[in-house]
Amino acid sequence: MELGIKNRFALVCASSKGLGFSVVESLLEEGCNVLMTSRNLDNLNNAEKIINQKKFTGVLNKFECDLSKPEEIINLYNHAISLTDRIDILVNNCGGPKPGNLEDVSSDDFDYAITQNLKNTIDLTKLILPLMKKNFWGRIVNIASSSVKQPIDNLILSNITRSGLISFAKTISNQYASFNILINNVLPGRILTDRIKEIAKQKADKENIDINIVIDQLSDDLPIKRLGEISEFGPLVAFLCSEKSSYITGNSIQVDGGLIKSLF
Ligand SMILES: NC(=O)c1ccc[n+]([C@@H]2O[C@H](COP(=O)([O-])OP(=O)(O)OC[C@H]3O[C@@H](n4cnc5c(N)ncnc54)[C@H](OP(=O)(O)O)[C@@H]3O)[C@@H](O)[C@H]2O)c1
Numbered sequence: 001m002e003l004g005i006k007n008r009f010a011l012v013c014a015s016s017k018g019l020g021f022s023v024v025e026s027l028l029e030e031g032c033n034v035l036m037t038s039r040n041l042d043n044l045n046n047a048e049k050i051i052n053q054k055k056f057t058g059v060l061n062k063f064e065c066d067l068s069k070p071e072e073i074i075n076l077y078n079h080a081i082s083l084t085d086r087i088d089i090l091v092n093n094c095g096g097p098k099p100g101n102l103e104d105v106s107s108d109d110f111d112y113a114i115t116q117n118l119k120n121t122i123d124l125t126k127l128i129l130p131l132m133k134k135n136f137w138g139r140i141v142n143i144a145s146s147s148v149k150q151p152i153d154n155l156i157l158s159n160i161t162r163s164g165l166i167s168f169a170k171t172i173s174n175q176y177a178s179f180n181i182l183i184n185n186v187l188p189g190r191i192l193t194d195r196i197k198e199i200a201k202q203k204a205d206k207e208n209i210d211i212n213i214v215i216d217q218l219s220d221d222l223p224i225k226r227l228g229e230i231s232e233f234g235p236l237v238a239f240l241c242s243e244k245s246s247y248i249t250g251n252s253i254q255v256d257g258g259l260i261k262s263l264f
Contacts, residue, residue, distance in 0.1 A: 004243030006031030006057070010089035011080050013067060013124070016043035018193035019143055019233050020093045026234030027241065028056035032089065035080055039066045067094045068116035070123065077127045086135050087128050089241045092121045092165075093143040096195045097157035099202055105157055113157040118164045125168075129176065138181035139241040142169050146189040146256045155199075166252055173250035182249040184240050189256025190218050191228035223258030 010027045014020045016038035024036050028051065038044055044062040051060055061083055065076040080087055097113035098105060125140060132138025144162040145152070151159040166185055173183040190196060197211070200218065204211040219226050233255055239245055240253075254260055 001244065003030045003238060003241075005089070005238075005241060008032045008088040008241075009035070009084045009086055010091065010241065011035045011037070011076075011087055011128070012089075012091040012093070013037055013065075013076075013121075014093040014095060015091070016040065016047040016062075018195060018230060019188055019191060020091070021047055022230045022232075022234035023091050023093075023141075023143075023237045024060070024234075025051065025054070025056075025231075026238035027089070028054075028058040028060060030238055030242070031057045032241075033059040033061070033084070035061045035063060035083065037063045037065045037067075037076060039064065067120050067124075068112060070115070070120060073120050073124050073127070077124065080128075081131070085131075087131050088135070088137060088139065090125065090128050090138075090140045091143065091237060091241070092125065092140065094121070096145075096199075097155075097161060099154055099158075099199055100156065101154055102156055109157060110160075113161050114164075117158075117161040118168075121165060122168055125172070129172075129181065132181045133176070133179045136180050138176070138179070139245070140169075140181070140183040141237050141240050142166075142183075142185045143237075144185045144187050144252065146187045146254055146260050148185075148187060148252060149254070149260045149262060154203075169252075170250050177249050182240075182245060184245075184248060184250070185252040186233075186237055186240065187252055187254045187256065187260075188233060189228065189254060189259035190222065191230060191233055191255070193230060196227070221259070222256075226257065228255065228257055 010032045015036045200214040204214045
């Protein structure tokens, strides 16, 4: 299927690794020009090396930016508009908040998670929406979590901030749909990335067992009986960023191997 987004400009946040990186690859494959970001230049360079080994038609740019810092959100926006006069696609993503239950996290941890995973996403989106409105075309996809449908034990900061993000997305999707700006969320379940390994390691250390045992156990309650691969994530996001998704907005779609057992 031709997605119809060749030469569209896409800003993909937190994308040197994991799910964000998968989105970068999928959009480059469709011929988008992509701005890839993360906090660490080495990680960005490694990601660029992997991408350069493949023959994508889209052009890749990269930018170092810590999305937990409000001033760096503005730097990112300024850098993006120095490259292009149109940002057609925004994929909001960030590192996951610190794991833990209520008693494990401090008030500062809450503030940090709310800034990094909610407030700064809202600020960046607010900066970019006027460009999309002017061009009468835009796609915004937020990478959230299956936890917005079913909170995950030991991830209270993630559960709280992502629910807020979904509510933000639904609210603005109603306001911007008539400008041909479509806003959706993708909800990963258990896709084997550094984040899942970090959470598994924390559990393994706590229970004094091997991390591989914990990772194996993570498949047990999945109908599909395996963890997801990074390459299984980006294609859905690329579809939602495309011409072909022209009647889909305000939705949240799981990529979770059947983890969430509810009907909706
Ligand atoms: N994997 C899953 O199945 C799953 C399930 C539910 C939810 N999620 C959520 O989806 C998001 C992406 O997860 P992932 O599994 O892809 O994680 P990951 O493999 O750890 O990758 C995170 C990416 O974000 C960048 N990053 C982290 N903190 C950042 C910050 N403050 N500013 C800018 N970039 C930052 C990292 O690069 P640098 O280190 O170079 O900055 C890296 O490129 C996370 O919020 C995660 O909690 C994932």
